[in-house]
Amino acid sequence: MAQFTTLTSRLVPLPVNDVDTDQIIPARFLKATDKNGMGDNLFADWRCNADGSPKPDFVLNDPKYRGAQILLAGDNFGCGSSREHAPWALTGYGFRAVISTSFADIFRNNALKNGLLPIIVDAQTHSDLLDLVEESPQAEVAVDLASQTVTLPGGKKVDFPIDGFSKTCLLKGTDELGYLMGFEEKIQAYEASHS
């Protein structure tokens, strides 16, 4: 699994609530049988017109945010479909973390398995970060998973929650399937007692 330890980056503001995975990657791009190229179609219908030309008003088309690796999203990010293509598209594009006040359950699980860190902050911090990026788009924040903190440009540290297991897996890049296969004896015992 992809590892995550620290990240220092600018933010891309997308203060839209309830962004669903159909927006993150529309269903017509799910016909692939591999994970390649998903980033090209991230937010396809918000980024591009029907003829493929970029929509100038969409934040990812704004040159000042190019190269930023943290998406600052609205409440309940990633709701809807269970498609793991959504984190594949986000990481394929170059994002490594998403900051929001809340995440949809399946998206959160999928993100964690792809080294994409879902960072939950309170409404005040969220609003402060939006102000920050509006005032100085070049401002960088520093994410440190080990200490579960985001450090703002002035040095202010904000804590974020993450369960211990997910944290360890991300820090070490643990192979979760490998971990799960380690329970083989217990799985056999369960099956024997339930057959």
Place this chain on the structure above:
Amino acid sequence: MSQPQTLFEKVWNSHIVAQEPDSPAVLYIDLHLVHEVTSPQAFTGLRQRGLKVRRPEKTVATMDHSIPTHDPSLPILDQLAAKQIQQMETNAREFGIRLYGMNSPHRGIVHVIGPDLGLTQPGMTIVCGDSHTSTHGAFGALAFGIGTSEVEMVLASQCLLQRKPKTYEVRVDGQLGKGVSSKDIILALIAKIGVGGGTGHVIEYRGSTIRALSMEGRMTICNMSIEGGARAGMIAPDDATFEYIAGREFAPKGEAWDKAVARWRTLPTDDGAPFDKSITINANDLVPMITYGTHPGMGMPITDRVPDPDRLNDPSQKMALAKALNYMGLQPGQSLLGQSIDVVFIGSCTNSRISDLRLAASLMKDRKVAPGLRVMVVPGSQDVKKQAEAEGLDKVFKEAGAEWREAGCSLCIAMNGDQLQPGQYAVSTSNRNFEGRQGPGGRTFLASPLTAAAAAITGKIIDVRTLLN
């Protein structure tokens, strides 16, 4: 004496293989449903690791998302879809998984065929790389959607790492009025709690209204649990559940059936078992519902007026509503009654079962589709299609001027060529009205099969109750 437990806790506790401290549970999975869109990368993962499918007999595959719903003898023109379907066939063959493929008489939407075939049973854990797996909770199973990495894990180990969700009681009591169905219950609930209201929770639907629903009505409700953000939705099994399952292909038979029913009867939530959250809905107050926005929480009684962003206090909600109304081309304060539409879609894992088709047909019988309107009726499975044809429902739809198509997800997800044109309005019995969900630029009103049928014959959004007198 042991603590009283909820239905969810009983199913959860009986499937724990291991629980390490500060770690997610290792949860055993009884049934793994697989479809062509979210599984190819998982099978690739197995190949790369040299792994097999641990329990192929607990794994069932079909094709539903990217398959065409036109004449099955025609070739699949979309090369990517054709490749994905072919890949599903290859994967099923190589890993020894039962596949209800293109030529199977049982092929259909994965959440329709599970119950159809009697694969879905009370007390089971069921997963699928599809968020509407929550449908199967109608049988008292713990059923939820997973991502492709998790599909790979279940294929390889028959287990999943899961943090225990919280519980959410949704009580619905009272009698549904004429023209009001289970779709209206779930749309009303989501309008109330919002699309994130159930996050981190498993909902249990309880109360006299739920008990009075058919199994198919219950499936419609559980199906859309995910639209309220819930991990899963469940309904305690009862005689209606057992009657539905009895005699189906994979239902237990003979002595095994009696034992199974005895076990299933122990599943309902014990008296006094606490829930983490609770909400009550009075069914007597419900009327036909419709959505006006771009997520399923933006719904209202069909007789209400579209809300005004200026009346909202929260700036982000204000912005979300304004953005949604702009996309939908609607004005604050307008009524949706009389709104002209271009397409009606009756189908999807929410509302494509035989009782849904019967409801729609009851209204469309001896009537004609409004001029210029496209009406697509897409049965949930080939078995549903066959049953509908045996009852003559196909004739009702065709004589009215609707398209009677092959089974599949079709216009619900618009991956297979069935899609809206930019700017078109649809009344749809499906589950998502997200921007572009039914085709880029397409605009969706979610509603019940009855409301969709009413729209089909009038070409407009109308209150179906006015046609029922």
